[in-house]
Amino acid sequence: MEKEDLVSLQRNVLKLRVEGKYEETIEACFQLLEAGLAANDPKSILTAQINNAASFYCIGAIEEAFYSIDAYLEYCTDNGDEADRLNGCNVLFLLHEFNKDYEKAKETLENAIELGKNLGHFNIVSNAYSNYSMILAKENNFESALSMAKTGLEMAELHEPRTPILEFRVKLNIANALIGLEELKDAEQLVKEMVNDPILASFIREKTQVHDLYGRYLMQKKMYREALQAYDTAKELAESYNDRNLLKGILEKRCKLCDLMDDVQRGYKAQQEYINLLSDLRQHEVSMAAVKIGVKHRISTIERRANTDFLTGLYNRSYMETTTDKWLAEAACSGESIVCIAFDLDNLKSLNDTYGHIFGDEIIKKIGQECARHIRSGDLIGRFGGDEFAIILRNLSLEEAQQKAENLLEAVRSIKIEKDGIYISLTASVGIADNVGGTIGTFTELFHQADVALYQAKENGKNRICIMS
Missing domain, CATH: 1.25.40.10 (Tetratricopeptide repeat domain)
Known part of the structure; x- marks a missing residue:
């Protein structure tokens, strides 16, 4: 405007x-x-x-x-x-x-x-x-x-x-x-x-x-x-x-x-x-x-629109950051484990180039909906623009978070999208990091660690999980 x-x-x-x-x-x-x-x-x-x-x-x-x-x-x-x-x-x-x-x-x-x-x-x-x-x-x-x-x-x-x-x-x-x-x-x-x-x-x-x-x-x-x-x-x-x-x-x-x-x-x-x-x-x-x-009704609508991504209906970065910062502050005292899973789709650019960005947006919406079904009600999932997503999990170990990430990858791989008579398969790369026993205090730092692990997954051939130890 x-x-x-x-x-x-x-x-x-x-x-x-x-x-x-x-x-x-x-x-x-x-x-x-x-x-x-x-x-x-x-x-x-x-x-x-x-x-x-x-x-x-x-x-x-x-x-x-x-x-x-x-x-x-x-x-x-x-x-x-x-x-x-x-x-x-x-x-x-x-x-x-x-x-x-x-x-x-x-x-x-x-x-x-x-x-x-x-x-x-x-x-x-x-x-x-x-x-x-x-x-x-x-x-x-x-x-x-x-x-x-x-x-x-x-x-x-x-x-x-x-x-x-x-x-x-x-x-x-x-x-x-x-x-x-x-x-x-x-x-x-x-x-x-x-x-x-x-x-x-x-x-x-x-x-x-x-x-x-x-x-x-x-x-x-x-x-x-x-x-x-x-x-x-x-x-x-x-x-x-x-x-x-x-x-x-x-x-x-x-x-x-x-x-x-x-x-x-x-x-x-x-x-x-x-x-x-x-x-x-x-x-x-x-x-x-x-x-x-x-x-x-208006207030709840404004709240929802202010906190959510317009394309997928998932939380946006602002809400994810504010809520995670609060959780991390609590975890610094309680010792609770907070895990971030960062993931994005593999080869979305080539799909956009071949079939157009509207088709790419439909894929992103489908991925967001599918992944949201596989997390607990108290956890957070949000889209950060493009095809990158983040999930914040409370009170799960890195090993448990890895299993959750495996389930998400399988869900992505199971999606088959039809375009012009062709069924397109999807894969994603995933990075995982935790708050290291309460020593990480901000969403920005936690997400950065998971994002570095995600980059490693991409460098190692995509369609896989890397954990930041």
Whole structure:
């Protein structure tokens, strides 16, 4: 795929997510991830994974969101830059905050603050301080919450170009901390200023939040009827853009207010609205269950395609290398024997030259299928390109592995492929090596030893096995 096509897919993912079309974003991320893996393009892979994580979060598929952010962070370690790691922190915070794991949420925000300062991304640093203030307020540590929010405002003022909504969002947390500290005079001045800020004409979610906050301030002042009016406004705003989670909190506060006011009629209506919302949320969860099933199917498909060779369906080198490295690390402690069998077909080039590469590909597929039938379910078999294959066996001696290789050779020799009325016989050459009692620690080294033995088998006349002692 051309670079321009990948960029176009990336833009489509970002566009769909900004528009709030999260299920379509997930599908677009699926396409981008496949294309990125095929082209080995880190930017496409990272863009797909982080937008998947954010989209899963927005539809409530938290398990899938964690899966995507975990894949993002792992891939980012070797292929991303500091800005990519900063993006990872932002999404990871949302997931920890959703799960109410506040310690991990704060740790993630601290990482974001450090990275953001190093990069000079003061907008992200400001958001991190703001979110830190929100977490501290939930823990009723309002004094520290106020300090964090004030620092967040300082960071917002450093951001260029000046962004008023960035500063406004931090002020929400300053006001929230002031109310929690019962510094109501300062809170009143700030909240009333924010309620009348013309910027809210363009930012309905922040407008909802400030009216919600105003209601909280009025409750602290025991001005219950005025507080109810503020919550009614916040409710209408949240309903207008279908923010169920924010709406749930507002309706809960309205119910509490009606009890404090001893207003039975209003209380009954508020309770009914709350019950209807809970029913709506349950229906939403049912519909999300169907989405999650589709998401899991997509994830398993992506995993399978990322780990397998497109021609044979066997594992590819990347998966073989990662898994074998893990096995070898375990074997270094346990003394377990890990054996690598490397083999390739004899004279495939002449078959390709005579009958064409499509015919050669059919032979490779047939060999892969036949050999896969002769290994244990817990072992690995993969194709490394061309006609070279590798098998990794656990807890087998060299002698046992040699017998396994003899069986594979017999299976290859028994294959008869018909072409233009002629039956073609096949042979293969095999090299075997083990981890030498745990002293070989990487797949690359183990495979190299088996590959040297394979070369010896070729040099000695092909159609045979050589063992690296």
